[in-house]
Amino acid sequence: MKTIDAKDLSYKQLNEKLFNSIDDGERQIRLTNVKGQRYIAAGCTLKDLEIEIEGTPGNDLGAFMNGPTITVKGNVQDATGNTMNYGRIIIQGDSRDVTGHSMRGGMILIKGNIGYRVGLHMKAFGNNFPIIVAGGKAGDFLGEYMAGGILIVLGLLNDDDERLIGDWTGTGMHAGVIYVKGNVTEDQLGYGAKLIDFTEEDREQITPILREYSKNFGIKLSQLNKEKFTKIVPVSYRPYGKLYALKI
Amino acid sequence: MFVPPEFKVIIDQEKCIRCKACTIQCSFEALSFSDEEGQIIADNNKCVCCQRCMAMCPTKAISVIKNPIVYAPHPTWTEEKRRDIYIQAQTGSAILTGVGSTQSTIPYLFDHLLLDACQVTNPAIDAIREPMELRTYIGRKPRRLEFKSLNEDYELKTEIAPNLLMETPIMIAGMSYGAISLEAHKACAMAAKEQGTFFNSGEGGLHTDQYIYGDHIIVQVASGRFGVHMDYLNVAAAVEIKIGQGAKPGMGGHLPGEKITEPISQTRMIPVGTDALSPAPQHDIYSIEDLSQLIYAIKEATRYEKPVLVKISAVHNSAAIASGIVRGGADAVVIDGFRGSTGAAPKVAEDHIGIPIAAAIAAVDDRLCNEGIRDEASLIASGGIRCAGDIAKAIALGADAVAIGMSVLIAMGCRICKKCYTGRCPWGIATQRPELRKRLNIEIAAKRVSNLLAAWSLELKEILGANGMNSIESLRGNRERLRAVGLDQPTLDVLGVKPAGR
Numbered sequence: 001m002k003t004i005d006a007k008d009l010s011y012k013q014l015n016e017k018l019f020n021s022i023d024d025g026e027r028q029i030r031l032t033n034v035k036g037q038r039y040i041a042a043g044c045t046l047k048d049l050e051i052e053i054e055g056t057p058g059n060d061l062g063a064f065m066n067g068p069t070i071t072v073k074g075n076v077q078d079a080t081g082n083t084m085n086y087g088r089i090i091i092q093g094d095s096r097d098v099t100g101h102s103m104r105g106g107m108i109l110i111k112g113n114i115g116y117r118v119g120l121h122m123k124a125f126g127n128n129f130p131i132i133v134a135g136g137k138a139g140d141f142l143g144e145y146m147a148g149g150i151l152i153v154l155g156l157l158n159d160d161d162e163r164l165i166g167d168w169t170g171t172g173m174h175a176g177v178i179y180v181k182g183n184v185t186e187d188q189l190g191y192g193a194k195l196i197d198f199t200e201e202d203r204e205q206i207t208p209i210l211r212e213y214s215k216n217f218g219i220k221l222s223q224l225n226k227e228k229f230t231k232i233v234p235v236s237y238r239p240y241g242k243l244y245a246l247k248i
Numbered sequence: 249m250f251v252p253p254e255f256k257v258i259i260d261q262e263k264c265i266r267c268k269a270c271t272i273q274c275s276f277e278a279l280s281f282s283d284e285e286g287q288i289i290a291d292n293n294k295c296v297c298c299q300r301c302m303a304m305c306p307t308k309a310i311s312v313i314k315n316p317i318v319y320a321p322h323p324t325w326t327e328e329k330r331r332d333i334y335i336q337a338q339t340g341s342a343i344l345t346g347v348g349s350t351q352s353t354i355p356y357l358f359d360h361l362l363l364d365a366c367q368v369t370n371p372a373i374d375a376i377r378e379p380m381e382l383r384t385y386i387g388r389k390p391r392r393l394e395f396k397s398l399n400e401d402y403e404l405k406t407e408i409a410p411n412l413l414m415e416t417p418i419m420i421a422g423m424s425y426g427a428i429s430l431e432a433h434k435a436c437a438m439a440a441k442e443q444g445t446f447f448n449s450g451e452g453g454l455h456t457d458q459y460i461y462g463d464h465i466i467v468q469v470a471s472g473r474f475g476v477h478m479d480y481l482n483v484a485a486a487v488e489i490k491i492g493q494g495a496k497p498g499m500g501g502h503l504p505g506e507k508i509t510e511p512i513s514q515t516r517m518i519p520v521g522t523d524a525l526s527p528a529p530q531h532d533i534y535s536i537e538d539l540s541q542l543i544y545a546i547k548e549a550t551r552y553e554k555p556v557l558v559k560i561s562a563v564h565n566s567a568a569i570a571s572g573i574v575r576g577g578a579d580a581v582v583i584d585g586f587r588g589s590t591g592a593a594p595k596v597a598e599d600h601i602g603i604p605i606a607a608a609i610a611a612v613d614d615r616l617c618n619e620g621i622r623d624e625a626s627l628i629a630s631g632g633i634r635c636a637g638d639i640a641k642a643i644a645l646g647a648d649a650v651a652i653g654m655s656v657l658i659a660m661g662c663r664i665c666k667k668c669y670t671g672r673c674p675w676g677i678a679t680q681r682p683e684l685r686k687r688l689n690i691e692i693a694a695k696r697v698s699n700l701l702a703a704w705s706l707e708l709k710e711i712l713g714a715n716g717m718n719s720i721e722s723l724r725g726n727r728e729r730l731r732a733v734g735l736d737q738p739t740l741d742v743l744g745v746k747p748a749g750r
Contacts, residue, residue: 042548085477104477
């Protein structure tokens with residue numbers, strides 16, 4: 001495994017070193033002393049590339065990414081996986097606002113909490129199916145304009161009576177599903193989202209995802225999958241059909 | 249409630265040969281053949297005055313006129329205002345319309361400006377016989393050039409930012425595949441290539457058939473991120489972040505599921521039949537710093553190989569925003585004026601939101617010059633550019649280049665029936681219906697667009713020659729070559745133009 005020391009490097013220098021190493025044929029790269037450098041691995045399309053990050057990467061980690069696996073030993077900042085097409089980002093700490101913005105495929109697994117507007121406008125297409133799983137709790141506007149994929153909030157780090165998601169969840173949502181392992185009330189939902197019953201089919205759907213999560217963070221699957229989840233879906237899959245009058 | 253039809257179809261039954269071609273050609277179903285009467289009959293309520301039937305009738309038996317039914321005249325309650333109210337009272341919905349603002353009471357500033365010409369003292373140049381330079385570079389320019397000497401030779405030391413080379417200062421504005429047909433989209437790309445300029449893909453992704461024109465295509469990244477992936481970013485000559493458009497500033501868009509056909513779905517990368525929603529803001533951009541973040545995310549992802557443009561609609565505070573965009577790292581600012589066209593926009597936005605492009609160009613150019621950052625980015629103006637005169641005036645006010653959209657569609661055959669949003673375009677331009685798309689011949693449409701670009705380029709050269717200039721550079725920001733008629737002093741101050749005669 002090749003190691004790149006990010007100490008005192010600008011994001012441009014760090015990405016240059018990273019991409020030079022990739023061009024040299026390296027497929028396992030460790031970045032150490034990362035302190036807020038943005039855009040790490042942005043636009044990288046190699047499916048067999050593995051990047052391990054020690055420290056705190058900056059905004060837009062893995063933006064437009066289409067393939068690699070990134071593991072972060074630490075927290076990440078905003079817009080992780082922005083418009084990502086495929087690949088994996090595994091975060092041992094927290095992840096902040098707009099994680100997975102317009103993400104179209106791949107998986108973002110977060111051990112800790114997530115910020116505001118996570119999963120904003122994420123959408124599924126063909127074989128691409130985006131998944132975000134957070135171990136802790138989420139901020140407001142979770143799954144805003146959501147147009148596909150799955151968002152799961154587990155609340156493993158929180159007290160039983162704690163609110164696991166913020167307000168305005170699923171505002172403008174028109175496809176996709178949000179699962180929350182805990183109680184959610186109607187007043188936490190935004191316009192366009194509703195609560196429906198969690199079924200055995202749902203459990204079948206999320207079990208492989210939770211298995212993946214348990215494998216990555218060493219948490220027992222039985223602990224993740226024991227109780228009932230709250231399921232949030234769009235009120236309508238075609239909310240914009242009759243918004244305007246056709247002027248004849 | 250009774251609303252009088254806007255148009256009246258007149259069929260000359262003596263000329264009509266009952267071939268029924270018009271009934272097939274009319275995609276709005278206004279014409280049909282009555283077996284009972286043995287003749288073609290028209291439903292005036294459905295006629296949109298697209299002129300398709302008139303064009304296709306072999307005996308020229310059809311004419312469409314403005315319905316002479318009069319609304320009792322009133323200066324406040326115009327016919328248009330009354331029609332809108334009748335419709336809204338019936339539907340309870342916002343009025344959707346195509347093309348662009350029909351607001352006629354706000355002055356069209358280009359029509360109040362006149363260009364200069366040389367007489368006696370500074371000779372005019374014969375543009376047809378003398379070399380004339382229209383070549384334009386879009387992108388960040390170096391403030392100074394440094395060289396290093398290598399033996400007897402010199403080598404450029406300054407790093408030059410990527411620039412787009414345009415053979416004429418006219419590019420084709422963003423029009424998405426979805427808003428227009430694949431045939432129209434391809435014709436734009438082909439014409440851009442032929443004339444050495446660029447076509448903007450719009451925000452609906454890029455069909456893979458179009459990748460061969462990548463060197464002449466600017467791709468858009470908008471709030472919905474439709475079809476945005478690495479192949480899309482890599483294949484293009486430049487990337488544009490779309491914040492807004494002139495026809496509907498501050499508003500997003502909804503492409504209804506009916507229009508998401510299989511090929512559109514592949515290109516936008518969303519499932520067939522789902523609503524495609526472009527949120528009003530980009531939700532990762534709430535500040536100039538955030539915008540800068542996306543600019544550099546794109547630059548990093550494309551390894552700093554291509555310019556990144558940022559498009560905004562012309563609004564009251566455009567100058568300050570443009571300054572922020574340039575400081576945020578954009579290589580060009582694109583400003584779309586309030587007369588900008590579109591396939592579908594709420595009428596209230598088209599008619600009432602934004603500012604005229606001429607005022608925005610002048611304000612932005614002034615601001616960037618005063619702040620000493622004008623060279624750091626190019627300025628592209630769009631929104632209601634109708635002729636070479638408008639282009640020359642836009643450039644004299646301070647634009648580096650212009651983008652034209654509606655003019656391009658008119659060149660292809662659009663008749664401005666303003667029904668783009670219905671998807672029934674009878675000329676095969678703003679439609680996805682296979683039987684209508686076939687009506688647009690790609691090669692002919694491309695040639696017509698290419699001709700328009702060539703014609704306007706020639707006219708620009710003639711304007712330069714008349715002004716004793718041999719390069720478009722000499723006209724750029726040269727407001728001394730403009731005079732105004734019928735504008736008040738504050739507007740003259742904004743435009744930085746003297747009144748005619750002074």
